[in-house]
Amino acid sequence: MIDVSTFVGPYPFRFVPHPEPATLARVLEREGIDEAWVGHLPSAFYRDPTPGNRELFALLAPYKSRLRPVPTIRPDWPRWREELSAAVENGAPAIRAYPPQWGYGPHDASMRELAIAAGELGLSLVLTVRFEDLRQRHALDVAGDLTAAAIRALARAGEAVRLVVTAAGREMIEEVHWGLTPAEQERVHWDISWIWGPPEDQLAKLFRTIGSRRFVFGSQWPLRLVQNPRANLDLLPDDLREMPLGELTTVLRHA
Numbered sequence: 001m002i003d004v005s006t007f008v009g010p011y012p013f014r015f016v017p018h019p020e021p022a023t024l025a026r027v028l029e030r031e032g033i034d035e036a037w038v039g040h041l042p043s044a045f046y047r048d049p050t051p052g053n054r055e056l057f058a059l060l061a062p063y064k065s066r067l068r069p070v071p072t073i074r075p076d077w078p079r080w081r082e083e084l085s086a087a088v089e090n091g092a093p094a095i096r097a098y099p100p101q102w103g104y105g106p107h108d109a110s111m112r113e114l115a116i117a118a119g120e121l122g123l124s125l126v127l128t129v130r131f132e133d134l135r136q137r138h139a140l141d142v143a144g145d146l147t148a149a150a151i152r153a154l155a156r157a158g159e160a161v162r163l164v165v166t167a168a169g170r171e172m173i174e175e176v177h178w179g180l181t182p183a184e185q186e187r188v189h190w191d192i193s194w195i196w197g198p199p200e201d202q203l204a205k206l207f208r209t210i211g212s213r214r215f216v217f218g219s220q221w222p223l224r225l226v227q228n229p230r231a232n233l234d235l236l237p238d239d240l241r242e243m244p245l246g247e248l249t250t251v252l253r254h255a
């Protein structure tokens with residue numbers, strides 16, 4: 001089991017307890033999760049995320065066997081291709097980008113270029129729909145949610161593109177999935193961190209209609225609890241409980 005959506009580092013809009021890699025490693029061990037893809041939470045709000053990537057690599061160095069870095073790369077920033085190379089050199093399985101926080105429109109050309117370049121190196125592009133529910137957000141947190149149009153545009157950018165979309169709800173997933181061709185649908189995986197289990201049973205409905213292999217495990221720790229997606233899997237109806245999640249080796253060509 002791999003958790004594709006975790007973070008280390010402070011959150012600028014509220015206090016988050018224990019956002020350090022040592023705590024994350026203990027949480028993974030307690031929950032029986034083998035590995036986590038780890039982003040640097042404050043880098044989503046940096047104008048230049050490069051220093052945050054350096055900090056991320058240093059923080060995770062003692063935990064290489066369990067915590068894999070997912071650096072943030074901004075494609076309108078100088079030398080971003082060098083950052084892609086650094087991601088590969090540091091063993092990253094993926095990179096992160098934050099179009100809403102950076103003011104990108106849904107059809108931004110630099111994001112398409114980044115998605116293609118990452119895919120050609122065997123890196124997935126991790127996108128975050130939201131960090132918090134709209135009702136929780138601080139007045140200074142003015143970035144909106146990632147849009148369905150932006151996700152569809154990236155899925156259509158090229159055959160090499162591999163997307164992992166985190167923190168999406170059922171409506172967003174259905175809007176994107178059914179607006180893509182079958183080949184484009186295969187380029188997108190969704191984490192289950194924001195999908196409801198009982199009593200709405202949204203995860204079960206998505207497994208029945210879209211298929212379980214389009215989904216991967218993700219928690220969005222430390223903003224959300226790792227136990228939430230684990231519980232939703234355990235509470236699936238009996239006929240769905242053994243359905244496999246997506247294989248990350250099919251997302252990562254170099255894995």
